[in-house]
Amino acid sequence: MYPRPFHYHRASSLKEAATLLAELGEEARPLAGGQSLIPLMKLRFANPSHLVDLNFIPGLSYVKQDAGTFRFGPLTRHAEVEHSEIAARIPIIHDCAAGIADVQVRNRGTMAGSLAEADPSGDWAPVLLTLETQVCCLGPKGERPVPLAQFIEDAYTTVLDPDELISEIAVKAPPTNSGGAYLGFKRCAPVYPSAAVAVQLTMEDGLCREARIYLAAVGLTPIRASEAEAALAGRPIDPQTTRAAAEAARATADPQPDMRGSADFKRQLIFTLTQRAVDVAARRACGEHVEVSHIYA
Amino acid sequence: MKKNIAININGVEHRAQVEPRLLLVHFLREVAGFTGTHIGCETSLCGACTVLLDGRAVKSCTVLAVQADGRSVTTIEGLAQGNRLHAIQEGFWEEHGLQCGYCTPGMIMCAHDLLERSATPTEQEIRQALDGNLCRCTGYQHIVNSVQAAARKLGKRKATRAVAAD
Numbered sequence: 001m002y003p004r005p006f007h008y009h010r011a012s013s014l015k016e017a018a019t020l021l022a023e024l025g026e027e028a029r030p031l032a033g034g035q036s037l038i039p040l041m042k043l044r045f046a047n048p049s050h051l052v053d054l055n056f057i058p059g060l061s062y063v064k065q066d067a068g069t070f071r072f073g074p075l076t077r078h079a080e081v082e083h084s085e086i087a088a089r090i091p092i093i094h095d096c097a098a099g100i101a102d103v104q105v106r107n108r109g110t111m112a113g114s115l116a117e118a119d120p121s122g123d124w125a126p127v128l129l130t131l132e133t134q135v136c137c138l139g140p141k142g143e144r145p146v147p148l149a150q151f152i153e154d155a156y157t158t159v160l161d162p163d164e165l166i167s168e169i170a171v172k173a174p175p176t177n178s179g180g181a182y183l184g185f186k187r188c189a190p191v192y193p194s195a196a197v198a199v200q201l202t203m204e205d206g207l208c209r210e211a212r213i214y215l216a217a218v219g220l221t222p223i224r225a226s227e228a229e230a231a232l233a234g235r236p237i238d239p240q241t242t243r244a245a246a247e248a249a250r251a252t253a254d255p256q257p258d259m260r261g262s263a264d265f266k267r268q269l270i271f272t273l274t275q276r277a278v279d280v281a282a283r284r285a286c287g288e289h290v291e292v293s294h295i296y297a
Numbered sequence: 298m299k300k301n302i303a304i305n306i307n308g309v310e311h312r313a314q315v316e317p318r319l320l321l322v323h324f325l326r327e328v329a330g331f332t333g334t335h336i337g338c339e340t341s342l343c344g345a346c347t348v349l350l351d352g353r354a355v356k357s358c359t360v361l362a363v364q365a366d367g368r369s370v371t372t373i374e375g376l377a378q379g380n381r382l383h384a385i386q387e388g389f390w391e392e393h394g395l396q397c398g399y400c401t402p403g404m405i406m407c408a409h410d411l412l413e414r415s416a417t418p419t420e421q422e423i424r425q426a427l428d429g430n431l432c433r434c435t436g437y438q439h440i441v442n443s444v445q446a447a448a449r450k451l452g453k454r455k456a457t458r459a460v461a462a463d
Contacts, residue, residue, distance in 0.1 A: 001339045008317030102429020107353040189428035190342045
């Protein structure tokens with residue numbers, strides 16, 4: 001299976017890659033992990049004339065914590081996050097990294113590539129939206145930080161100019177009384193989830209002080225479930241409030257029927273996944289160690 | 298627009314001039330002649346084409362050959378040492394981890410990635426590590442048994458080497 005012919009360029013720095021993209025024009029694409037772009041090119045859904053390969057640039061793959069901020073490099077692969085002790089300090093990030101596709105895809109695919117592609121079913125965007133996340137965008141004219149909520153504009157559409165690249169993803173450390181969980185329902189490992197829910201809760205004196213809930217794969221972009229958040233804020237996390245939040249999340253979901261299931265089926269998944277994710281997030285916020293993984297059909 | 302590349306495959310450097318659109322799996326099979334790496338779905342779903350790129354399992358249908366330039370690739374042909382099979386290959390042989398054998402090279406390379414990271418994986422960890430590899434024959438149980446047998450063999454050999462070193 002061959003993609004259409006294209007010209008291949010190898011950048012030696014991010015700055016050089018941005019300059020190359022500017023010179024080559026809109027038919028050029030950066031190549032990071034390639035786990036979406038290469039399959040799309042093979043199916044000829046994507047036909048760039050030029051690829052600018054970022055994989056030979058040294059020093060772009062890292063997970064760091066400085067003071068209250070976690071920093072992920074532009075070429076940090078899912079597997080690096082999955083096995084990082086630093087990243088494991090934010091359990092929802094570990095849930096996400098360890099649940100993406102399969103080992104082979106996680107060894108290649110990158111967090112930045114996932115955000116830049118903005119696939120409606122992508123895992124990283126809904127997870128990082130529950131936290132305070134900034135995306136650093138680098139272009140020939142310089143660098144600009146963009147809050148993640150403003151970074152994604154629509155399905156497959158971000159604020160990145162064609163000659164801009166993600167140079168870093170910065171996540172503010174959640175407080176110690178905060179916990180999160182990311183749970184999805186998948187037909188099999190290599191595919192995107194049919195539906196998924198990301199929950200981050202901050203608890204204080206037995207009450208939920210703040211809730212952030214994003215729904216994945218049930219809209220054109222990740223959907224913030226504000227009414228579900230409101231159902232928890234200021235209340236204890238118990239079966240009644242959890243159920244109320246899950247019902248609100250189900251009403252907020254806007255799924256399309258497709259090969260992964262009917263719209264009703266996906267709404268029901270959102271209901272159940274929200275209940276389970278809220279429960280795990282609340283327990284983690286109270287210091288309990290809870291391991292979870294996606295649910296498979 | 299062709300590129301000159303050099304890929305170290307199973308310890309030997311292979312040089313060629315290739316189109317940038319050539320996939321690594323085609324380079325391995327058609328240019329370098331390592332046909333042990335199989336092509337299954339070609340859409341990054343089945344794992345049959347799994348090889349090690351700098352020691353980590355990747356789907357060679359989803360990597361361009363030019364991306365492996367200057368790096369090392371291990372295919373199924375690179376595991377045995379002379380006439381002695383690798384412990385994972387022995388495990389698959391002894392525990393009947395295959396029937397038609399089409400998925401086997403990918404399964405073994407992926408199991409190699411797992412056993413490098415974790416010497417004594419649980420059954421659950423083995424199943425999770427191989428969940429990107431499809432098998433239409435075995436029902437997976439014998440594959441899991443094979444990887445467990447391989448882990449035991451590798452553990453024993455390591456212990457023997459440690460004793461010998463003492």
